[in-house]
Amino acid sequence: MLGAADRARGIREPVRMSPSRSTTARRGRLGPGELAEAVVLADVSLALTVLGQVVPLGSALLIAAVVPLAVVAARHRLRAVITGTIAASAVGFLVIGSAAFTSMGACAALGALVGAADRRNWTRRRTMVVGLAVLWPATAVLVDLILLAFANLRRLTLDQVRNGWRGFFHVLRNLGLVRVARPGEHLLTWIVREWWLSVPITLFVLLWFGIWLAIGLSTPALRRVRGAFGAAVVEDEPPDTAEASTEPEPVPVALRDVRYRYPNAHTDALAGITLEVQPAELVAIVGSNGSGKSTLARLLAGRRAPSSGDLIRPGAVGLGREGGTAIVSQRPEAQVLGVRVRDDVVWGMPEPARVDVDAFLERVGLREFADRETSTLSGGELQRLAIAAALARAPKLLISDESTAMVDATGRAQLVTLFDDLAHRDRLALVHVTHRAAEAAVADRTITLAGGRIVDVPARLRSEDRITTSEHRDAVHIGGPLITLEGVGHVYSRKTPWSNRALSDVDLTIREGEAIVVVGHNGSGKSTLAWILSGLLTPSEGSARLDGKPIFDQVGRVGLSFQHARLQLLRPTVLDEVRSAGGVGDAEAHVALKAVGLDPFRFASRRVDELSGGQMRRVVIAGVLASQPRAIVLDEPFAGLDADGRAELDALLTDLRRRGELTLVIVSHDRDLPEGLVDRIVELEAGRIMRDEPLEDARPGPHS
Amino acid sequence: MSRAETLTPEREPKVRRETELTFLRLVPGTSPVHRLWAGTKLLIAAELALMLSIAPTWPMVAVTATVVGLELLIARIPLGAFPRLPNWIFVFVVVSAALSLWSSEKPLADVGGITLSIGALNQWALFTSLAIVLVVSGALVGWTTPLGDVAPALEKLFRPLRWLRLPVDEWIIAIGLAIRCLPLLIEEIRIVAAARKLRADDDTPTRETPRAVFRQVLAETHDLMATAIVVSIRRARDLADAIVARGGLGAATSLPGARFGVTDALALVATTALCVVTLAVLHL
Numbered sequence: 001m002l003g004a005a006d007r008a009r010g011i012r013e014p015v016r017m018s019p020s021r022s023t024t025a026r027r028g029r030l031g032p033g034e035l036a037e038a039v040v041l042a043d044v045s046l047a048l049t050v051l052g053q054v055v056p057l058g059s060a061l062l063i064a065a066v067v068p069l070a071v072v073a074a075r076h077r078l079r080a081v082i083t084g085t086i087a088a089s090a091v092g093f094l095v096i097g098s099a100a101f102t103s104m105g106a107c108a109a110l111g112a113l114v115g116a117a118d119r120r121n122w123t124r125r126r127t128m129v130v131g132l133a134v135l136w137p138a139t140a141v142l143v144d145l146i147l148l149a150f151a152n153l154r155r156l157t158l159d160q161v162r163n164g165w166r167g168f169f170h171v172l173r174n175l176g177l178v179r180v181a182r183p184g185e186h187l188l189t190w191i192v193r194e195w196w197l198s199v200p201i202t203l204f205v206l207l208w209f210g211i212w213l214a215i216g217l218s219t220p221a222l223r224r225v226r227g228a229f230g231a232a233v234v235e236d237e238p239p240d241t242a243e244a245s246t247e248p249e250p251v252p253v254a255l256r257d258v259r260y261r262y263p264n265a266h267t268d269a270l271a272g273i274t275l276e277v278q279p280a281e282l283v284a285i286v287g288s289n290g291s292g293k294s295t296l297a298r299l300l301a302g303r304r305a306p307s308s309g310d311l312i313r314p315g316a317v318g319l320g321r322e323g324g325t326a327i328v329s330q331r332p333e334a335q336v337l338g339v340r341v342r343d344d345v346v347w348g349m350p351e352p353a354r355v356d357v358d359a360f361l362e363r364v365g366l367r368e369f370a371d372r373e374t375s376t377l378s379g380g381e382l383q384r385l386a387i388a389a390a391l392a393r394a395p396k397l398l399i400s401d402e403s404t405a406m407v408d409a410t411g412r413a414q415l416v417t418l419f420d421d422l423a424h425r426d427r428l429a430l431v432h433v434t435h436r437a438a439e440a441a442v443a444d445r446t447i448t449l450a451g452g453r454i455v456d457v458p459a460r461l462r463s464e465d466r467i468t469t470s471e472h473r474d475a476v477h478i479g480g481p482l483i484t485l486e487g488v489g490h491v492y493s494r495k496t497p498w499s500n501r502a503l504s505d506v507d508l509t510i511r512e513g514e515a516i517v518v519v520g521h522n523g524s525g526k527s528t529l530a531w532i533l534s535g536l537l538t539p540s541e542g543s544a545r546l547d548g549k550p551i552f553d554q555v556g557r558v559g560l561s562f563q564h565a566r567l568q569l570l571r572p573t574v575l576d577e578v579r580s581a582g583g584v585g586d587a588e589a590h591v592a593l594k595a596v597g598l599d600p601f602r603f604a605s606r607r608v609d610e611l612s613g614g615q616m617r618r619v620v621i622a623g624v625l626a627s628q629p630r631a632i633v634l635d636e637p638f639a640g641l642d643a644d645g646r647a648e649l650d651a652l653l654t655d656l657r658r659r660g661e662l663t664l665v666i667v668s669h670d671r672d673l674p675e676g677l678v679d680r681i682v683e684l685e686a687g688r689i690m691r692d693e694p695l696e697d698a699r700p701g702p703h704s
Numbered sequence: 705m706s707r708a709e710t711l712t713p714e715r716e717p718k719v720r721r722e723t724e725l726t727f728l729r730l731v732p733g734t735s736p737v738h739r740l741w742a743g744t745k746l747l748i749a750a751e752l753a754l755m756l757s758i759a760p761t762w763p764m765v766a767v768t769a770t771v772v773g774l775e776l777l778i779a780r781i782p783l784g785a786f787p788r789l790p791n792w793i794f795v796f797v798v799v800s801a802a803l804s805l806w807s808s809e810k811p812l813a814d815v816g817g818i819t820l821s822i823g824a825l826n827q828w829a830l831f832t833s834l835a836i837v838l839v840v841s842g843a844l845v846g847w848t849t850p851l852g853d854v855a856p857a858l859e860k861l862f863r864p865l866r867w868l869r870l871p872v873d874e875w876i877i878a879i880g881l882a883i884r885c886l887p888l889l890i891e892e893i894r895i896v897a898a899a900r901k902l903r904a905d906d907d908t909p910t911r912e913t914p915r916a917v918f919r920q921v922l923a924e925t926h927d928l929m930a931t932a933i934v935v936s937i938r939r940a941r942d943l944a945d946a947i948v949a950r951g952g953l954g955a956a957t958s959l960p961g962a963r964f965g966v967t968d969a970l971a972l973v974a975t976t977a978l979c980v981v982t983l984a985v986l987h988l
Contacts, residue, residue, distance in 0.1 A: 089877035097842035163824035167803030224930035320951025334942035339852035
């Protein structure tokens with residue numbers, strides 16, 4: 001505890017040189033970073049294993065399932081591999097039964113070996129020798145013991161093997177291949193009789209191949225991961241003991257001339273920051289991408305210590321602790337930890353039974369959601385759930401780090417009202433970080449950041465969400481029908497208890513050169529429509545045609561850019577990616593990069609993992625353009641972009657439309673599209689088209 | 705994975721049999737089986753697996769199949785809930801049955817001058833039914849249990865392991881997170897696969913040596929794996945941030961949920977008695 005004098009002086013954040021350690025050297029319980037990576041990668045391994053059981057040639061996937069665990073082993077302690085494997089096996093038991101234990105166990109053993117070898121820079125031969133020397137005797141003895149214990153099952157299985165092969169040799173004999181069949185039968189008899197020897201020999205051969213393949217598959221993946229994230233995971237230092245033993249008292253917090261620079265960075269992310277946050281105060285921090293506003297949120301939340309300057313608060317930050325600091329971040333689905341809404345509210349709390357979960361859900365307007373699974377909630381609902389989870393800890397400081405960025409207009413309005421209420425009725429200190437100046441209207445104070453510094457601009461309440469460009473769109477020519485959907489409907493999981501209708505009776509004609517926007521809420525069927533338009537999904541009813549032929553026979557002729565751009569970047573560098581996505585050579589790839597406003601000479605050899613979110617999206621669009629598609633479908637292209645990013649993308653798309661006969665379908669949950677970008681709006685609700693009409697164009701077009 | 709290949713260009717989309725994995729999804733309903741404590745269902749599944757491993761014989765298959773069948777009936781699991789497996793699995797099953805028939809396991813039967821091994825066919829049928837019972841008994845737990853109940857139930861079942869000073873808390877937290885993340889990851893893998901499918905096939909001419917084609921396929925596999933893993937690590941970082949924002953991992957505690965009740969005791973005792981009696985009658 002602190003003495004009265006200490007309290008008066010406040011606690012100063014020590015200035016540290018971020019002495020992070022590699023997590024391979026740690027001991028004791030797994031930290032959040034280690035556990036999260038182990039679980040997620042083991043899950044990937046499980047998914048591959050399950051697919052391996054039901055897909056033809058699935059055994060290739062069974063070996064691929066080693067790679068994620070090898071990555072865990074290369075980056076973390078053995079304990080992380082074991083915990084991840086146990087978790088995935090338990091989940092796998094519900095999917096493929098006890099086979100999950102054997103296959104996950106095998107993956108873990110091979111993965112641990114290959115990962116350790118990678119960390120120690122062993123040669124392939126050394127890995128093979130060590131692997132066989134360690135793994136083979138252990139597995140051989142274990143399997144023999146199991147076979148000895150379950151004698152009946154052993155007999156049945158061996159009989160099964162014998163009968164199958166005997167039948168095979170019988171067929172060979174009938175084909176006149178007695179010279180092959182006879183020694184084969186002898187060998188078979190020996191294998192079945194001397195199982196205690198033949199099984200370990202088989203295991204040896206399998207292990208030899210397994211290790212060999214695992215090294216071959218894992219090494220390139222490990223190299224890529226190292227390229228993207230560095231050699232091993234470094235975590236933020238765990239809160240020091242002083243922090244953990246001090247009572248949380250995060251506000252009032254004062255920053256005096258605070259500067260912050262990320263490790264290995266050449267410029268300051270923040271400089272000369274002086275500000276104060278009081279209880280019962282709603283402070284908006286406004287700035288565009290890269291202005292340092294999220295870094296500031298991290299400093300306030302105690303996730304980072306300032307490189308210089310003072311950060312003074314009366315007690316500990318107490319992130320996630322009762323009476324401490326709570327944070328709601330940008331991506332709604334990323335902060336959900338519980339399977340059920342109710343569980344998520346109390347996740348990680350010491351005494352969940354004492355929390356009045358319903359009251360907190362009521363507070364954010366989610367009362368009737370308590371027993372729903374979190375995967376069924378929309379973005380805005382998830383953000384409100386995150387706030388309920390924050391409130392359950394009775395925080396004194398609530399930080400919203402761009403929590404409204406990925407939410408639709410209705411959801412945003414609800415969140416902002418809630419923040420207003422929490423600050424002024426419940427007297428929380430509330431810091432709302434946003435790139436939308438309009439949201440600062442309810443704030444008591446607005447701090448505008450630019451280039452890591454506080455700038456002295458009064459909150460300009462220009463409507464940043466609507467961008468009006470004065471360019472003329474005179475060259476756009478709209479031709480005949482290109483894509484026609486007639487009576488299209490789709491039902492997922494048909495004829496199962498989970499049968500779920502996503503679309504019904506959709507008639508839609510998209511003409512050449514036209515740009516339309518498809519809007520609708522979560523679950524309105526707009527993503528299903530995007531998959532059908534690009535031929536990835538065959539509709540269960542009706543017909544979807546491109547140039548008069550079914551689209552699903554022409555996959556690739558309609559380009560699709562997914563919302564999550566990173567998932568679509570399959571090659572290591574920008575140039576490779578555009579060439580592969582477009583199926584073109586260097587010259588065309590350069591042209592495509594120029595078309596999306598990325599200088600080929602600067603970007604061609606960049607690694608895709610170094611790009612920002614907006615740049616990734618541009619590279620995806622470049623790849624789609626290079627493949628010269630008949631039409632392009634963009635899924636939520638504006639989500640998460642700030643005003644500048646939106647303006648740039650809008651200009652890019654408008655420009656592309658003007659230059660070529662580009663047919664464009666934008667799928668969005670948000671109506672706030674740049675004005676004049678599209679000619680037509682199609683509104684989906686519960687899988688049906690509720691509205692399909694031309695938009696009054698702000699930019700004079702050819703036929704207005 | 706779910707889209708069947710279409711080769712004829714002008715074919716209209718017809719009702720086609722799609723492979724569908726229906727595991728880990730709750731069949732809506734409120735039967736006594738649904739209401740059982742998740743741990744009870746897991747224990748029963750484990751028990752059946754153990755019994756079948758000790759005594760893989762027809763009577764035991766009959767007994768365990770009866771237990772599983774009863775559970776299916778009581779829980780009113782419709783036939784549509786069973787996974788629709790791809791055709792090649794059935795081809796594989798039929799081929800292995802045919803090969804067994806050519807074996808020389810007695811008794812043998814003479815059908816139109818061809819000697820067929822009925823004994824081997826019998827063993828094949830036993831082996832196949834055993835595998836089916838095992839898979840269905842596991843899947844049944846998933847069909848009748850809300851996923852949120854699994855980790856708390858395991859927490860109770862694993863309690864004895866704490867005496868061995870094993871980090872049970874860590875495992876339970878990990879299992880809860882694994883259940884939570886699996887659907888998200890499957891969705892991501894589905895999108896990566898779709899992104900691959902959208903690509904113009906490849907950027908090399910088709911007239912290549914088999915070796916070059918093999919390399920091409922290998923390079924492609926590497927790229928897909930690397931993408932999937934890089935994306936997953938990013939997801940893991942978000943997850944870690946979320947955990948830190950909740951004040952760390954804490955203890956493996958959860959809200960009080962379904963508990964071990966009278967029905968659970970009855971179900972467990974009945975199943976155990978049935979298995980033990982069968983085992984004793986048959987094998988002692």
